Amino acid sequence: MTLKVHYSGLFLPWHRGFIQIWEQTLRDECGYKGRQPYWNWPLWANDLKNSPLFDCSSSSLSGDGEYNPGEQSLSGGNVTIPRGSGGGCVPKNCGPFGDLEVNLGPFDRNIVSLTELPEPKFEYNPRCLNRSLNHFVSSRYTNETLLDNLMATTDIIEFQTAMDHWPARPDGVFGLHGGGHFSLGATMHDLFASPADPAFMLHHSMIDRVWAQWQAEDEKTRRYALNGTTTILNPPWGKQVNLDTVMEFGVLDRPRKIREVMSPTSGGLCYTYT
Structure with missing residues (x-):
């Protein structure tokens, strides 16, 4: 689903559904009884x-x-990202994921011409799980x-741009979504395989959190606001999303209409963020 649910009108609702599926799986299959954390x-x-x-x-997600x-270093748009402080495998003695095995990828980062x-x-x-903590990026x-600027946006187009602008703007700034991914190294850089890093889930929980808070600030105009297509980078020929657009989750869950995930407290969802 990568080429449908990134840099598109599906990004926010699809990932809300994905995170919810993951949390429910932790409860059903792993006996997890805690709350869903996020990376603030x-x-x-x-x-x-x-x-921490x-x-x-x-109790961490391991480290560098x-x-x-x-x-x-990495280059994209108008910004060059210096290398981080690691770049290799997370050591086995570094937290609970030091021996984590990544199985998918790696994939080329050039997404402009991808169709499959x-x-x-x-x-x-x-x-191994590759990390390189990058304080230049973070x-x-x-x-x-940047978070305050995101929350100060007044319509969904502005919100999406502040969250997910890549390539970077002329002044070198890219969105908070990319900022989290590029803060952590090669596994999280990978557009297709980044969920292999446990930090992916907490990063996207934070994205969902700020979207939920932004929606709640103006229920009338923001709760069901959508913008974009069902195709990466929103090409002119892409199909515009609407509340009845069906999102696919493969073997993970049944298909869901976007309207089912537009509120964390309806459509089968039942959670709030602190």
Whole structure:
């Protein structure tokens, strides 16, 4: 579904459904009885390594990868992203995911000309979880100012742009969504395989949280506001989304109409954020 649910009108509602499926699976199959956590980006934007999420403690999501001198900077749009502080495998003694195996990908980051899942597609390719904590990215693209600017937007087009602008704007800024992904290294950089990093789920829970809060600030105009198509990068020939657009989740769950996930407290959903 990657080429349908990113940089499109499906991004926000589809990922809300995806996160809900994941949480319910934790409860049904793993006996989880806690609440769904989220990564509150600005709290540790200037010090990811000492964040309780990435400090290698037993309750963390593990931490940085081992230093890889061959890690390269990244370029996209009008911004060049310096390399992070790791670039290699998360060490086995670093929190609960030090021995996590990633099996899908890696995939090319060039999405402009993609029309289908690129090679290696679903080929089995076991390897370690790669991290490279990047304070250049986190401090600039997941900070409180950008979050405040996001929440100050007044329509869905402005909100989507502030959340998910990639390639970067002429001034080098890209969205909070990209900021979270590019803060953490190669596994989270991967458009197709990034859910392999456990941080993906907490990152997208935060995205859902701020969308839910933004919607609630103006129920009349924001609750059911949509914009975009069912195709990545919203090409002119793309089909515009509406409340009856059906979202597919493959083997994970039944298809759902967008209207079913537009509110966290209706359509089968029942949760709020603190």
